[in-house]
Amino acid sequence: MFKQFLDQMHDGMLIIDEHANVRYANQSYYEILGIKQRDITNMQLEDIQSNTRIVDVLKTEQPLINVSFDFKQTGVRIVANITPVYDYNKKKIGAMSVFRDSTKTRLLEDELRQLKGYTAYLKEQLGHVPSRRFLERIESREPIFRDINEKLLRAAQTDSVILLTGESGSGKEVAADVLHGLSSRSAEPFIKVNCASIPETLMESEFFGYVEGAFTGAVRSGHKGKFELAHGGTLFLDEIGDMPLPLQSKLLRALQEKKIERIGGEQSISIDVRIIAATNANLYDLVKMKRFREDLYYRLNVIPIHLPPLRERKRDILPLSTEIINDFNQRTNKQLSLSAETKTHFQSYTWPGNIRELRNVLEHAFAMTNTGERIQNDHLPEYMMKRSTSAYSPNEESSFLEQYLRFETIEKEAMIEALDQTNNHRSTAMQLLNMSRRTFYNKLKYYEIDD
Structure with a gap:
């Protein structure tokens, strides 16, 4: 029994x-x-x-x-x-x-992973339907950026390789989103790869995939690489300057022949992929240093588009801030806005981290404020108040120090005037100056203003 x-x-x-x-x-x-x-x-x-x-x-x-x-x-x-x-x-x-x-279990797990990946892809694609929304993401009040926007719109209609350059955080990924979203491939996959985040030992398999039994630990059913996943759509290669030289050769071959081979495989697989590359490095300098292939550089540099840093887009700082604040307001239901003093500070700050830093600064401010408040300078990260708020320019009529002292004189006079108008009622004076309580009292002490 x-x-x-x-x-x-x-x-x-x-x-x-x-x-x-x-x-x-x-x-x-x-x-x-x-x-x-x-x-x-x-x-x-x-x-x-x-x-x-x-x-x-x-x-x-x-x-x-x-x-x-x-x-x-x-x-x-x-x-x-x-x-x-x-x-x-x-x-x-x-x-x-x-x-x-466990063979059947593993096959089911592989299928589940593929379904999860496809589900994530579909969710992402909902944000890639060509619409006015894409144009809004690249609108600018700066003449320097209007030419760039026109270039992005024209480039989106082609299948040519695009090379986006610019400082870290300057909006290269957003530009890639726009290029794909406004292209004829917008309904197809948009696969993003950060070349700096993938271990060198895994890069080839991540890009080109592998066949069953290609190496120890390989998935039995094989594995599709990024090129196959992006077939018919767009492959965004971020931080392309960090790609190792051996892989650069394989990438160049794939771009030239429009075919790839999986690791361990002998069959060539045809690919139809539009390439957008991005870097914060000077690729031509890397070419001269023998760290980047010259032939690949020219292959990628078909339509170069340089995105200027935020410090060169002064007119866009406040509109971008408003857009980000509206996004956070929707998520947190806090309904915050910028105070006048913070707007002034944002305009004079140099933003070395560009749009990414702006977003992080506002996220920090949201964590430091209560519902319905105005964001004040003391809600901002401490480093922002310590770092120089203006880049020195030898063409200016006066030095930075002279400008700063002039600003302090004006601010002190404004505080004295506000106290006079309110009969030394400090709370009312704070409201007139759009200052937080902490900032107001710190400046009273700093300027040695007595009631």
């Missing part, structure tokens, strides 16, 4: 004695391992299977829990629990293995 129960188990079971002779194998043992069913009782296990883990456990008496390995005869992947067996006197009398076929 008990044997009949064991034979109905979905898991395979094998029991051997202390001499590695088979004492019992259930029905699933034969089915999972693909062994022809026959009576193997009392046979040496090595005559049936070679290099078995159960024999290792028998020798070492160290159990193996949830160990995974391939059954070489059939290629079936096994997950097993293998333990030594003892009698009542704690004498070793054999070993037992209970295992299952």
Whole structure:
């Protein structure tokens, strides 16, 4: 009766004695391992299977829990629990293995991963429907940027390779979003790859994929690379300057031939991909330093578009701030806005981290404020108040120090005037000056203003 129960188990079971002779194998043992069913009782296990883990456990008496390995005869992947067996006197009398076929499970997991990836892709694509929204993302009040916008709109209508350059945080990824969203490929995949974030040892497999059995640990069904995933759509190569030289050669070949080969494969796979590359480095300098292939540089530099830093887009700082604040207001329901003093500070600050820094600064401010408040300077990160608020220019009529002292004089006079108008009522004076309580009292002390 008990044997009949064991034979109905979905898991395979094998029991051997202390001499590695088979004492019992259930029905699933034969089915999972693909062994022809026959009576193997009392046979040496090595005559049936070679290099078995159960024999290792028998020798070492160290159990193996949830160990995974391939059954070489059939290629079936096994997950097993293998333990030594003892009698009542704690004498070793054999070993037992209970295992299952994980091949089907892994195939289902691979399918699930692909479905999750496709779901994420569809969600992302909802944001890539060509619309007025894309034009709004690149609108600018600066003449210098209007020419860039026109170039982006024209470039989006082509399939040419585009090279976006600019400082970190200057909006290269947003520009890539716009280029894809306004292109004829907008309904197709938009795959983003940060070349600086992928370990060099994994880069080739990430870009070109691999076939089944290409290397130890490879997924049995193989793996599609970024080029295949982006087929028909756009592949965005961010931080292209950090790509290792060996991979640059393979990328150049893929761009020229419009074909790739998976690792371990011999079949060429045709690809239809539009390339957008981006970097904050000077690629031509890297070429001269022998760190970037010259032929790849010219292959990527078909339509170069340089995005200026935020400090050169002074008129855009407040509109961008408003856009980001509206986004955070929608998420947090705080309904914040910028105070007059913070607007002034934002306009004079140099923004070395560009739009990314602006967004991070406002996120910090949202964490420091209560619902309905105006964002004041003391809500901003401390480093912003310590860092120079204006880049020095030798063409200016006066030095930065002279301008700063002039600003302090005006601010002190404004505070004195506000106190006079309110009969030294400090709370009312703060409101007139759009200053927070902390800022107001700090400046009273700094300017040595007595009531």
